[in-house]
Amino acid sequence: MxxxxxxxxxxxxxxxxxxxxxxxxxxxxxxxxxxxxxxxxxxxxxxxxxxxxxxxxxxxxxxxxxxxxxxxxxxxxxxxxxxxxxxxxxxxxxxxxxxxxxxxxxxxxxxxxxxxxxxxxxxxxxxxxxxxxxxxxxxxxxDGPTCHTGAETCYYSSVSSIVENPQVKKDILAMTTLYSLESTISERKDEIVRKIESKPSWTKKLLLDEKLLCSKVREEADELCRTLENDEEKSRAASEMADVLYHSMVLLALKDVKMEDVLEVLRKRFSKSGIEEKNSR
Incomplete structure (x- = not known):
């Protein structure tokens, strides 16, 4: 520490x-x-x-x-x-x-x-x-939920939701963009499991077709590499990386792996040489 x-x-x-x-x-x-x-x-x-x-x-x-x-x-x-x-x-x-x-x-x-x-x-x-x-x-x-209510954090009351829809009481955890996306993917997965009818969704389509999902992960990763090889604009690289992240997170949802788990792995690698880490696998 x-x-x-x-x-x-x-x-x-x-x-x-x-x-x-x-x-x-x-x-x-x-x-x-x-x-x-x-x-x-x-x-x-x-x-x-x-x-x-x-x-x-x-x-x-x-x-x-x-x-x-x-x-x-x-x-x-x-x-x-x-x-x-x-x-x-x-x-x-x-x-x-x-x-x-x-x-x-x-x-x-x-x-x-x-x-x-x-x-x-x-x-x-x-x-x-x-x-x-x-x-x-x-x-x-x-080690577990932080709030005494059992919520992950003590911050789950959205001011905008309270002001805009006071009649609807819904707990919304304060989340950054990455975790909001993860939450949405999780909701789509839950809709499939519970067989809830909803509007067509690309995320659901990917969740239901592993072959399509894996092909998209590979395709988007290749397109990201091409932004370097072809010296494309930074905005293009950011866009392709967003696609890689999204499709990879859908794959992680199928594997029941959270982004927090991935980031924890990265954190634990900080103090170790990348070469040493690869040799230890």
């Missing part, structure tokens, strides 16, 4: 401390292993005993008059905003050392670890402070 901030003390290295295995820290473009912890983020493993440099970092956060700052949890693979809470100095330090998203409950006036009752922890991979140093992002991987 790394904690990132552009305002860290960059040139000081603190003594070795017993940190969780594999726990790394980053400060700007500087990165050290668990044996050399940067001044911006070192925390001893027991009793939240802070190194002086960690105190300096925590002092630099603009805590409000109650000693709190907004803390947002974000999915490291999908980018989805999972939830928002508050953190104090101890909660932030606990998140760094335990790698579990930890917040401060204003109602109970105590720390709480997301998942401590539901087991749906948010496993922290990185922590970011904003430019004003008054809000925090826990970038992590959730």
């Amino acid at each position: 790394a904690i990132s901030s552009p305002h860290c003390i960059r040139n000081s290295i603190v003594p070795r401390v017993a940190l969780p295995r594999g726990l790394n820290y980053r400060c700007g473009n500087f990165k050290k292993t668990r044996l050399q912890v940067l001044a911006c983020s070192s925390v001893a493993d027991k009793g939240l005993s802070f190194d002086k440099r960690v105190e300096t970092l925590l002092d630099s956060v603009k805590w409000d008059d109650k000693g709190l700052a907004v803390a947002i949890a974000q999915n490291v693979d999908t980018g989805a905003i999972l939830m928002q809470g508050f953190a104090n100095r101890e909660a932030l330090a606990t998140s760094i050392s335990s790698r579990k998203a930890t917040f401060y409950s204003r109602s109970r006036k105590q720390l709480w670890i997301k998942g401590e009752t539901s087991s749906n922890f948010i496993n922290v991979h990185d922590i970011f402070l904003d430019c004003d140093r008054d809000s925090i992002i826990y970038l992590g991987k959730p």
Whole structure:
């Protein structure tokens, strides 16, 4: 895990401390292993005993008059905003050392670890402070649904839907373009399974004809390559890549593979040489 901030003390290295295995820290473009912890983020493993440099970092956060700052949890693979809470100095330090998203409950006036009752922890991979140093992002991987309602995230009430169709109550998860497309493909697949009559759909046609689908994936991949070989415009390459993504996502839907699974694989390859990774297959 790394904690990132552009305002860290960059040139000081603190003594070795017993940190969780594999726990790394980053400060700007500087990165050290668990044996050399940067001044911006070192925390001893027991009793939240802070190194002086960690105190300096925590002092630099603009805590409000109650000693709190907004803390947002974000999915490291999908980018989805999972939830928002508050953190104090101890909660932030606990998140760094335990790698579990930890917040401060204003109602109970105590720390709480997301998942401590539901087991749906948010496993922290990185922590970011904003430019004003008054809000925090826990970038992590959730073990399950984040919202207490059982929803994937706490953000599923679309303002535009509420304003435009107040009589229709429908939960809509806040999703980026890629995941909105994945959701639509999933809906078409569900319509086929449930034999729901609807208007003709190219997605359904692909889902029902594996041979056609595979031929389209190959065709679109070839057309993408031709944009490079024929030195075509960037817009053309973007268009062909969109076709490759769409048809590949339909194929993934048939294999019950989510884009989040694909992105997780890519993330885990970041620290490994591409040549080494291929040789290990």
